[in-house]
Amino acid sequence: MPLTMTTKRRLVTTALLAPASVWLFVFLVLPFIAMVVFSVGERGPAGGYQPAFTLAQYANLPARAAAYWNTLMLAPVGAFLCLIVAYPTAYYLAVKAPPRYRLLLVSLVVVPFWTSLLVRTYAWMYILGSRGIPNLLDMIGIADVRLLNTSGAVLLGIVYGYLPLMIMPIYVSLEKLDRRLLEASADLGAKPVSTFFSVTLPLSLPGVMTGVALVTILLLGEYLIPQLLGGGKVFFIGNALVDLFLQSRNWPFGSAIAVTLVAVVVVVLMVAMRIAWRISGTRQVDLV
Amino acid sequence: MTSAPTNDIEFRSVTKRYGAVTAVSDINLAVPKGAFVALLGPSGCGKTTCLRMIGGFEQPSEGEVLIAGNVANGVPAYRRPVNMVFQQYALFPHFDVTQNVAYGLKQLRPKLPAAEISRRVGEALEMVRLSGFAKRRIHEMSGGQQQRVALARALVNKPSVLLLDEPLAALDKKLRSAMQIELQTLQRDLGITFVLVTHDQEEALSMSDLVCVMSAGSIRQLATPQEVYDRPADLFVADFVGKTNRLDGVLEAGGAVRLRNGSALASSRSDLAPGAVTVALRPEAIRLSRRSDAAAFEGIVTHRIFLGSAAEYSVSIEGLGDLLVTAERHSQSENDLVAPGERVAISFDPGTAHIFPA
Numbered sequence: 001m002p003l004t005m006t007t008k009r010r011l012v013t014t015a016l017l018a019p020a021s022v023w024l025f026v027f028l029v030l031p032f033i034a035m036v037v038f039s040v041g042e043r044g045p046a047g048g049y050q051p052a053f054t055l056a057q058y059a060n061l062p063a064r065a066a067a068y069w070n071t072l073m074l075a076p077v078g079a080f081l082c083l084i085v086a087y088p089t090a091y092y093l094a095v096k097a098p099p100r101y102r103l104l105l106v107s108l109v110v111v112p113f114w115t116s117l118l119v120r121t122y123a124w125m126y127i128l129g130s131r132g133i134p135n136l137l138d139m140i141g142i143a144d145v146r147l148l149n150t151s152g153a154v155l156l157g158i159v160y161g162y163l164p165l166m167i168m169p170i171y172v173s174l175e176k177l178d179r180r181l182l183e184a185s186a187d188l189g190a191k192p193v194s195t196f197f198s199v200t201l202p203l204s205l206p207g208v209m210t211g212v213a214l215v216t217i218l219l220l221g222e223y224l225i226p227q228l229l230g231g232g233k234v235f236f237i238g239n240a241l242v243d244l245f246l247q248s249r250n251w252p253f254g255s256a257i258a259v260t261l262v263a264v265v266v267v268v269l270m271v272a273m274r275i276a277w278r279i280s281g282t283r284q285v286d287l288v
Numbered sequence: 289m290t291s292a293p294t295n296d297i298e299f300r301s302v303t304k305r306y307g308a309v310t311a312v313s314d315i316n317l318a319v320p321k322g323a324f325v326a327l328l329g330p331s332g333c334g335k336t337t338c339l340r341m342i343g344g345f346e347q348p349s350e351g352e353v354l355i356a357g358n359v360a361n362g363v364p365a366y367r368r369p370v371n372m373v374f375q376q377y378a379l380f381p382h383f384d385v386t387q388n389v390a391y392g393l394k395q396l397r398p399k400l401p402a403a404e405i406s407r408r409v410g411e412a413l414e415m416v417r418l419s420g421f422a423k424r425r426i427h428e429m430s431g432g433q434q435q436r437v438a439l440a441r442a443l444v445n446k447p448s449v450l451l452l453d454e455p456l457a458a459l460d461k462k463l464r465s466a467m468q469i470e471l472q473t474l475q476r477d478l479g480i481t482f483v484l485v486t487h488d489q490e491e492a493l494s495m496s497d498l499v500c501v502m503s504a505g506s507i508r509q510l511a512t513p514q515e516v517y518d519r520p521a522d523l524f525v526a527d528f529v530g531k532t533n534r535l536d537g538v539l540e541a542g543g544a545v546r547l548r549n550g551s552a553l554a555s556s557r558s559d560l561a562p563g564a565v566t567v568a569l570r571p572e573a574i575r576l577s578r579r580s581d582a583a584a585f586e587g588i589v590t591h592r593i594f595l596g597s598a599a600e601y602s603v604s605i606e607g608l609g610d611l612l613v614t615a616e617r618h619s620q621s622e623n624d625l626v627a628p629g630e631r632v633a634i635s636f637d638p639g640t641a642h643i644f645p646a
Contacts, residue, residue: 186345
């Protein structure tokens, strides 16, 4: 019996989706299940995992409260600082920049990605380290300034490293904003500031929420920046995980921390999307 | 205080350039208070630029734009007593109907009390017959309804001039003719000056009191719709407004126009110097008959387009080329229609022919 059109189409759809589905299942779903299983287990005598069913690891979470605190404080604050810097930049690029130079300017935003974040963060280590800015300040008589290994240094690194990821979605949402809406607002008597807050900002909110969610989620798992710029003092959950899995070999506890982190990320994402939908009045998902 | 101006809008030698391109060149225009004016022309003729200069979205490069007697050059859009119905409406997608209509009222300082705002929004919605739609989202409404929301939003602040940028272009034919009547009624009732931009000559002729025909950045004719149609100022206007047959000819010293097939036509214009001219003739000014009487020309029908109440014929005339002829039908019988291939005689009253220098 020959295949009908609908069956053929279904087969094609299935075939096209198969690689991504298999990939996600093998490398995301299975590991996550393993992690959940590990998280209710016990640490083996020589480290690693030993089957059990206990919630002891979760009960032990407060032991890593500092990592959670740093992550849950610095990730949103970092994302917010990114937003403060990114919005005016994105606005300039999308609205004010001469169209001739727009493409050039937008590509400049992405240029830093051509160099590894590791290298760029090392550069900041030197700039903030004792031979960098503190050294210069010392020469003009301001002594003993410590920049490296502080929350400030970590935040600076975060803003520096994640700015392009915040600028892009905001740029996209501002760029497709219908200019006639701004004219209509002015036509109806709204001053520029009023137009910004009643039309431009609400309509670019999907981009803002995408940027904030994207940066926050990535920051929740950040390892490199706190490691290099925060020293041993300001560490994130990411650092705690490396520590637990590689040094202490306490896999069940590490898994419990990771599972909790995933739960936090999911909640953050859902709340952010809800807010964006409510305000913009649409159901479009604006992930870049 | 200046004395009450008689013109709501005035252009004094207005030129608008974008770099090397001149969009509007040296335009003078006066729109009387309470008039319904249509700026009509093909795309790129500068009509939208003119409208945007009234709205305050563009500033003239030279000359002055006056609104209600005051020079408006440099006055930002948000301080002008005019409101606009934008092409495709530009309604705020994140607001519902009420919030869209209330937007202009909420910008007023000192602030209006909430009760006053909701009363006036209610009035505006009632005016455009959308009272039941106050809480609807914009994307839940049809094109015709969105059009009415745009009208209500623009009229709620009681502007002295309402600007309409191709307001009916996005609507289907039936809705368009209904809205034409509605806009006209609204304008009469409110007594507000309407300035409409359109490329659709039928829209301009049917709604406005004054038609301003534009081409290549300048005004070709400013007159009543009837005058523009019956006495076009030049060949461009004759061609753009309505359908026109163009016949080449030569104006002779005696005052007659000799057409290419050798026949002569008495000229109605004494102001033209002898030389090459173009004769413009409306398709409906030409009579078509099967009988060969004292007809001006004879020809063969090559094509027929049936229009219902009338038919449009293409008649090939020896030595002259193809003429477009519109003939009304008087009865509903096949006898009323001429078939392609039939020989016909055509004639016209010389007074209906317009003669322009070629």
